Each structure stands twice: as C-alpha cells, then as structure tokens.
Amino acid sequence: MLKNATQTQLNTTQVHKFGGSSLASAARFSAVADIIQQQDPQHQLWVVVSAPGDTTDTLLHIIACADDTVSRDQALTALQKQLQQLITAALPAADATEVSVKLKHWLAEVPDALTQKRFNDVLAIGELVSTTLLSAILRQRQLSATALDARDFLRLKRHQPDLTQSTALLSTLTLPGHIHVVTGYIARDEKGRSITLGRNGSDYSATLVGALVNATEVTIWTDVKAIYSADPRKVVAAIPYQQVSWHQACQLAQLGNPVLHARTLAPLSGTQTALRVRSSYEPQLPGCRVVQQVAGRQSFITELNDVTLLTLHSDIALSAERLALELQQPVISLPQQGDNLCWLLPTACAEQALACLADADIHAVWDTQRYCALAWLKGADPVLPAQADSVLQPHAVLHRYENEQQVIWLLARPLSSDVLQQVHQQLIPHTPSLRVVVAGTGNVGTEFLSMLMVQQKRLSTKVQLQLAGVLNSRQALLADNLDISQWQLLLAQSDSCCPQQLSAYLTALPEPKVLVDITPSQAFARLYPDFIAAGCDIISANKQGVTLPETEYLQIKRAGQFHNKQWLTNTTCGAGIPVQRTLQELISAGDNITEVSGIFSGTLSWLLCQFDGSKPFSDFVLDARQAGLTEPDPRDDLSGKDVQRKLLVLARELGISLELDDIRLQPLLPVGLENGSWQDFWARRSLLDAELAQLLTQAKAGGKVLRYVACLSIRNGSVRADVSLQQVSAGHALAAIAPCDNVFVIRSDWYNDNPLVLKGPGAGKVVTAGGLHTDLAVLVNQLTGKTKLPAVLT
Numbered sequence: 001m002l003k004n005a006t007q008t009q010l011n012t013t014q015v016h017k018f019g020g021s022s023l024a025s026a027a028r029f030s031a032v033a034d035i036i037q038q039q040d041p042q043h044q045l046w047v048v049v050s051a052p053g054d055t056t057d058t059l060l061h062i063i064a065c066a067d068d069t070v071s072r073d074q075a076l077t078a079l080q081k082q083l084q085q086l087i088t089a090a091l092p093a094a095d096a097t098e099v100s101v102k103l104k105h106w107l108a109e110v111p112d113a114l115t116q117k118r119f120n121d122v123l124a125i126g127e128l129v130s131t132t133l134l135s136a137i138l139r140q141r142q143l144s145a146t147a148l149d150a151r152d153f154l155r156l157k158r159h160q161p162d163l164t165q166s167t168a169l170l171s172t173l174t175l176p177g178h179i180h181v182v183t184g185y186i187a188r189d190e191k192g193r194s195i196t197l198g199r200n201g202s203d204y205s206a207t208l209v210g211a212l213v214n215a216t217e218v219t220i221w222t223d224v225k226a227i228y229s230a231d232p233r234k235v236v237a238a239i240p241y242q243q244v245s246w247h248q249a250c251q252l253a254q255l256g257n258p259v260l261h262a263r264t265l266a267p268l269s270g271t272q273t274a275l276r277v278r279s280s281y282e283p284q285l286p287g288c289r290v291v292q293q294v295a296g297r298q299s300f301i302t303e304l305n306d307v308t309l310l311t312l313h314s315d316i317a318l319s320a321e322r323l324a325l326e327l328q329q330p331v332i333s334l335p336q337q338g339d340n341l342c343w344l345l346p347t348a349c350a351e352q353a354l355a356c357l358a359d360a361d362i363h364a365v366w367d368t369q370r371y372c373a374l375a376w377l378k379g380a381d382p383v384l385p386a387q388a389d390s391v392l393q394p395h396a397v398l399h400r401y402e403n404e405q406q407v408i409w410l411l412a413r414p415l416s417s418d419v420l421q422q423v424h425q426q427l428i429p430h431t432p433s434l435r436v437v438v439a440g441t442g443n444v445g446t447e448f449l450s451m452l453m454v455q456q457k458r459l460s461t462k463v464q465l466q467l468a469g470v471l472n473s474r475q476a477l478l479a480d481n482l483d484i485s486q487w488q489l490l491l492a493q494s495d496s497c498c499p500q501q502l503s504a505y506l507t508a509l510p511e512p513k514v515l516v517d518i519t520p521s522q523a524f525a526r527l528y529p530d531f532i533a534a535g536c537d538i539i540s541a542n543k544q545g546v547t548l549p550e551t552e553y554l555q556i557k558r559a560g561q562f563h564n565k566q567w568l569t570n571t572t573c574g575a576g577i578p579v580q581r582t583l584q585e586l587i588s589a590g591d592n593i594t595e596v597s598g599i600f601s602g603t604l605s606w607l608l609c610q611f612d613g614s615k616p617f618s619d620f621v622l623d624a625r626q627a628g629l630t631e632p633d634p635r636d637d638l639s640g641k642d643v644q645r646k647l648l649v650l651a652r653e654l655g656i657s658l659e660l661d662d663i664r665l666q667p668l669l670p671v672g673l674e675n676g677s678w679q680d681f682w683a684r685r686s687l688l689d690a691e692l693a694q695l696l697t698q699a700k701a702g703g704k705v706l707r708y709v710a711c712l713s714i715r716n717g718s719v720r721a722d723v724s725l726q727q728v729s730a731g732h733a734l735a736a737i738a739p740c741d742n743v744f745v746i747r748s749d750w751y752n753d754n755p756l757v758l759k760g761p762g763a764g765k766v767v768t769a770g771g772l773h774t775d776l777a778v779l780v781n782q783l784t785g786k787t788k789l790p791a792v793l794t
C-alpha cells in the first residue's frame, strides 16, 4: 500500500492517466484513488485526469447556448447540482466545502467567459473539478497530493509542444514527494490563451507530461484490458497482447485504431518511456505494454469505416503523418502507384483536409466515393493467405493495397462480425490457450480429469487446454501447465489453501481461464463472484450456486455480466441431458413454456426401478452410491432435496423468481432420518426399509410402480412447483424407463398436446463429466471463433 512518500530520493517517475468514464461517479473516483494508493511508494507519481463522466459534453452544450441566457443558466444550474452531488458523495463534509467553493467560483465566471468568447476557459472547468476533487480524496487518505492546472506549465507553439518552456515552468511547480494531479486536455498557446488538445486530448496530455518529467512509464487507464489483435466486441477470438512494439503501435494508430492515437504516441517517440494500457475496472490485470524493443511482430486486423481517397502528386512537401496531426484524424498513406500518392482519411474531414492542403499550395483530387477499410498489420509471417482473400471477395472488395508490412482492402460496405471472425481466423492463426482449474476430485472430478487428458490431445491443433490447478477440501495444487497424468501424485504432495490464496492465484493466471466446480460445497459456490472478478468463466456441476437465495444467485449472474464472463450450469439438472439449453433455445425462439415435469433424479430413478423387495431398500442405496449415482451424502437424494434443487434450477432458467422453500416437497426419507451423521442414519435405516417395503407392496397391489416426480407449472401467471412420490400405472410415460433415466416432459405453446420429451441417464460419473465437457466445448468454440456467445449469457 502506498504511504506518504517522505523519501527525498524516489526511484522512478510514473504517469497515470484516467479518462472521464473512470471518473464518472464518486465510486469511480474512489476506485481511482485505490489504484493510486496501491502504487509502489518508491515512485514519483503524476496523475493526469479528464473531466468527470460527460461533463465536457455538458460544457459544450452550455457554450452552444451562450446567446440563450435562459437555457445557459438552466444548464449551468443542472451542472452545478450534478457536480456538487459528486463532491458530496466523494468527500466528508469538512473536506468537501473547499472543493464546493471552488466549483461555485468557476461556474460563476462562465457567463463572463462566454461573453468574452473564452470558450476554452469554460471547457477547462471539467478537468479542474477532477484534479481538485481527486487530490482532496488522496489527501483525505493521508497522501501528499497537489492539484496542478496544466495551463500553468504546458505551452504549445503553433500547435506543437514547446518542451523547453514547459519543462522550465514545470520545474518551478514540482513538489518533491508529492503526487501531482494534473488537468488533462488543456494547455496554453504562445499568446497565453487557454487551448484544448482535441479528441483524446487527455491521453496526449499524459504522454506530454511523461516526456516533461522523463517518466519511466505512462499508464493510460481505460476500459479495455489490453491491445487486442482485433476489436474484441466483434471478434470473440481476438488475442489480448501483453506486449506490442512501439513501431506497430504507431502503425495501428496511423490506421485509425482507437486504442492509442498517433498524437498520444508522438511525445514519447524515441524515448525510453514505456506506455501501458490498463483497465481501471480490472486493475488486477497487467494490461498491455508498448515497448521500444519487443521480440517478434504481432499481427492485427483493424477497421476504419466511412473513409474516402485523396489523390496527390508525389512531389509534395507534406507527409500524411503531418496532415493527420493537423486534422487530429487518421490519414493513411496507401502504397504508391506511379507518380501519385493516395491518402485515405475519414470522409467527415475531407473538406478540412483539402483546405489544409490548399493552404500549403498542394492540389489534391477527391473522388468522393466512400469506403470501408480493413487493414491487416502483418505479423511474423508476411504472406497473405489466399483463403483470406476468398473470404473477403464476396463482400464488395473494390481495391486491395499491399506492402511488406500491411494489406489494406477497400470495401463498399462494413463487414459483419461473422466475416471479421473468419478473416481473423485466416490472418491471425493462433492456437489459443484455455486454462482449466478443477475444484473437486471425487467421483465426477476424477472422471472429468481423465476425460480432460483425452480432450487435450483431441483438440491440440485448435486449443491448448492447460490444466492450471486441481483442488479438493484438503489440498490445492496451484500451478500452471500441469501434466494431467500426474495430477494425483502432485496433489498428494500439496498443501491446503484458503479462499484468498485461491482468488489471488486465479487473478494472476492469464486469461482465458475457467474454474470447474465439481464440489458439493455451498461455501465454495459463494466464492463465485470473487472467481469471476479474478477473470474466470465458471462451469458448475455443483448445484449450490444456482440454488442460493435469489439475491446471491443474481449477484453471481450480475458479476458475470459485468466482467463479461460465463457461468455454465448444464450438469446441475439432468447431468449431461441438455435440458437447460433446450429451454433456452425454445424461449429465445419465442415459445412460451407452460410446464416442465418428470423424473429429475437419477438416483431415485435407479433405486425405484431396481427395488423389487428382494433385499432391504438401504442395500440398494449402497449399490447406487457405489455406482457413483448418488450425491456425496445420499440422503440429499432420499430427502427429495436434490430434486427440489433441480426444479429450482429449471425455474430460474425460465426467469421465474422462486426460492427453494417455495417448492413443495414430499420426502422419501422418513422424518428424523435426514439429520445427524451417516452412521446415525445407517443405524436407523430399518425405518426407511420398512416404509419403502410397504410402499412397494401397495403399488404392486394396484398394478403400479413407484416414481419420484417433479412438476413445475406456469399457467395464467401463477407458478406451482412440487416434488413428490407417486404411483404410476404400467402404461404411463414415466413407468417405462431404464434404471437411472431422467425424463423431462416439456409443455409449451408449441408443444402443448404432444409434449417435447428428453430422456436419458440423469446421473453417473461418465455422463456428468461428459456434460461438463460439453460446457467446456462452449468456451472452446467461442475462443476459436466457431460460435458467437450462446443464449446462456443473455
């Protein structure tokens, strides 16, 4: 934890920049203060901030209604209220007053500034609020922090930074040992007027400050976790790179990739300062470092939509990079053809570009056609795979340009996400790794691990399945890339671990990673939000998570949505039978489920099929346990609790708000036998045996069989849920089953008179471990770009 830096000699200098979305609320300011506080106290820290949330947009609106004093004053009052609420929520009253007084003063000056057309002074207010508030929060945490207005030192001459003057001015303001919190986005020009630094101006401020203070590293804290091989919102299999070379980052910026802009990179070009992109929402992740030297080249695809072409004579004294800096927009110089240069730039700034060129006496021809550009920045292998061209050809390719480092296609329309995924697969072939951590090494867990060894080999050309941990209630083997065939031996030599150690280990493990919970533990399921925050997808055979009280269940779901992680629970009802997926598919197709009923317990199905009175019922229970069909404690099956849980799993899948106790339960177990130790139960098993013998005799006398039946009915807005023992006649659909079969009878608007029936073994280590592997296959398919996110997520 960061303490007050009292040392006179601080090791290195770091700059951290936080954008508006990282500062959109009091909670976000506090999260940013946490990040700063957690930095190594040996570093001299500079923090560059944008305006909170959408404050700059509001200030632009106030400027736009400068002449309409009523609208202007209304907007000013609303802004004052909004920012005051932020300050009050972020600081105790005593500390808030000083910031509030400043805010009042800045806003009171706005009408005069507008009259005098000092619009940039108005825009500066957003950043002034952020620096003043954040430095006050840091001081409140006993850190020495000082707010700095960048206009007091940052000078630009003809739009170019005047580093000499800026450094000299800054040296008079620097306080050794202090954290300097600096306004991003604003500076002064050579005439002393306030200026703003345009789009992504605060990133530019951060690298300018980085250059002025000779920082070791500048970190841009944003909402992306890394620099990806493609836009991860469109290409699920996009690779998050942890290191990118400076040269390639510049190329990406020139191609208009939005993560880093050319102007942001410029001040650090040729310096030893590293640049890092990290997510302020997931500060535990390392992010991506842009470094001068990196072994090998990464490969990227990047799009730039709505662009147009300017053709110029090659003999001109202006470069595309220079024009891009003037326009603050990407200008891509296409490989030269003959005597002419072709520059590609956003259509929206074509006229401004022509005006800039005309000022420099340069004539350019604008063909006015609009294109969508797709660029491939080549990696180690520079040969364009023919297959990539074939994928693109049907999608209106108008031109293709290629040189040693990149290929650019100009298309008539944007590409769909599906096509981009295919192109990505062709151009950036990659065998992704998926790290698998397995909790629970009992009956099902052991089977899952032996199947994992087979899957690892089977899928080796598609994905590297890496076993990155195995644990049970006694021991934890937490190490990456384990030899699966050795897990038992290695686990036996391992110590136990506490939940905090497990979370810390999972956090440090590179993504993508999945935790497979094959324990029966409720305490373990309660840790899911932590595991998800650590970056894990979750696969559960454990039914405890899906049946927690609704508030906790929803907390896990929300954590998954927030961190974009999946929680796959296929085996929590019906083992490997795809009952949840069938329901999801029907619902997403527009069907309306009215009833799900049937046999949901493999154990009870097996017991009631096998029990013929030839030996006591409890002997059959032992056989079922031996066969790996029962819950770890078979009384969970006999009490009907396990079936009650499965019914709740399906109800929640259907979006019904229900708790376990809302489901009526008729236990198979005589009252009193459900509590106490297994030994107690075993000593009193004759009670169970007598009851079952009597029930069997009754059923046989009526020509019936015993079945344990669950029913969830949703009709006319009312929900009825019960699980009970029933006698069914020989011709009934639930009578003719194989021992251990589950039967799910689904009635819906589309399957009303004749229901949809799913039937098959509903328990056992092989089908359950197999079901867990079908969940794993969902993640593998996403990773390899085969499918988009399944309905499970939505």
Ligand SMILES: NC(=O)C1=CN([C@@H]2O[C@H](COP(=O)(O)OP(=O)(O)OC[C@H]3O[C@@H](n4cnc5c(N)ncnc54)[C@H](OP(=O)(O)O)[C@@H]3O)[C@@H](O)[C@H]2O)C=CC1
Pocket (backbone or CB within 6 Å): 439, 440, 441, 442, 443, 444, 445, 471, 472, 473, 474, 475, 518, 519, 520, 521, 523, 524, 541, 542, 543, 571, 572, 575, 602, 628, 629, 630, 631, 632, 762, 763, 764, 765, 768
């Ligand atoms: N059997 C089946 O047909 C089906 C089972 N399931 C579910 O699969 C899960 C596992 O069943 P099964 O393999 O039969 O059970 P087992 O009792 O054979 O194994 C349970 C494992 O979980 C471990 N464990 C228990 N608590 C914890 C904890 N807090 N932290 C870490 N590990 C823990 C146990 O550790 P230790 O070895 O130290 O005791 C053991 O290795 C259960 O939730 C069950 O409901 C789901 C569908 C079907």
Ligand SMILES: N[C@@H](CC=O)C(=O)O
Pocket (backbone or CB within 6 Å): 572, 573, 574, 575, 600, 601, 602, 603, 604, 629, 630, 631, 637, 642, 762, 763, 764
């Ligand atoms: N004991 C359970 C196992 C699967 O969930 C059952 O028998 O259904």
